[in-house]
Amino acid sequence: MEDILKLDFWEMIIRTTMTFIVLLILARFMGKKQISQLTFFHYVTGITIGSIAADIAGESKMPFLDGLVAMVWWAVLTILTNYLAFKSKKARAFLDDKPTIIIREGKLMKKSMEKTRLHLNDLSMMLREQSIFSIKDVHYAILETNGQLSVMKKSDQEPATKKDVKAPAPPPKFIPTEIISDYKLIPENLEELNLTEEWLKEELIKQGIGHISQVFYAEVQSDGTLHVDMGEG
Structure with a gap:
């Protein structure tokens, strides 16, 4: 009986150690996100992987390799969906929803x-x-x-600015809104601001930019000006 208890103890130590190492490697590949940045999808995925890891380490009834494969495959699926969301705006909206x-x-x-x-x-x-x-x-x-x-x-x-010094405080013309993302126009955002592609092209020409496809990111500011980032590196 004592030998069986010892065997179970060391089995648990080995399973826990191996699971910890694999989980550490998977976390490294799954990317960096702060807790405050996690969407509901990523939150549930993290809990699921943690639950599988806990079962592998603490449940002797679960075959070690089966549990390890399940945990690794779940992480791979998460990485694949993250890659799909990175490449496709529609997939990103489906997985993470929209603001x-x-x-x-x-x-x-x-x-x-x-x-x-x-x-x-x-x-x-x-x-x-x-x-x-x-x-x-x-x-x-x-x-x-x-x-x-x-x-x-x-x-x-706004704290200690226009109101305190009795300066004019006109309401902002727009909420800062992205209209070009990853070199692609976001027409629905442009329409939401009641702006046209012709206006955008004119603003880009003023900044010496000939085509929308040259712009990595562009955002209409609250005062109606256009902020452009060409995407360095």
Whole structure:
């Protein structure tokens, strides 16, 4: 009986050590993301891989190689979906969803809140976490794919700037919005801003750029100007 207990103990030590090493290698290949950046898909995937690893280490009924193959294959599937999401905007939207505008120009978007199942109490709490205690102080609020709320305050609510020195505080013309990403135009964003491709081409020409395909990333700023990044390296 004592020999069997010893065997089980050392078997557990070996299984745990091997699982730890494999998990460490897989984590290295799966890429770097902070916890706050994880979407629901990545969060569930991480929990699943951890659960498989725990079963391999602590459950003697699970054949070691079978469990190891399951864990490695799950990680491979995750890497493949991440690669697909990196290459395809449609796949990225399917896997990670899209950011949702919750407050637009100071007005709550009821349908967006219903779609994301976000209650007013939850929204108020998320705003308070950013030291915003009144919805009326918010010009735009966007629920990101990781569940975090990004907020643009109204111009006259920015700390110690225009309001304090009694300077004019006109509302921003636009919410900063990407219109070119990875050398590709995002027509729906351009349409959302009521801008045209002709306008974009004229703005690019002003900056000495002849074609959209030359631009890695472009974003319309709140004052209507165009920020362009050609993508170095």
